Amino acid sequence: EGELDLLFEAMYDDYFGGQSSATVETVPPVQEPQVR
Known part of the structure; x- marks a missing residue:
């Protein structure tokens, strides 16, 4: 988990x-562009 988080x-x-x-x-990940 830590490695993935760092990546x-x-x-x-x-x-x-x-x-x-x-x-x-x-x-x-870039899955919710509406967040902005």
């Missing part, structure tokens, strides 16, 4: 440029 965090950080770093913990 997702890194992916999100690279994808959103570290803008949604805090949202990564609450928002799942």
Whole structure:
């Protein structure tokens, strides 16, 4: 779980440029674009 979490965090950080770093913990993969 930790490894996957880290991987997702890194992916999100690279994808959103570290803008949604805090949202990564609450928002799942790019499956809910309406969150914004």
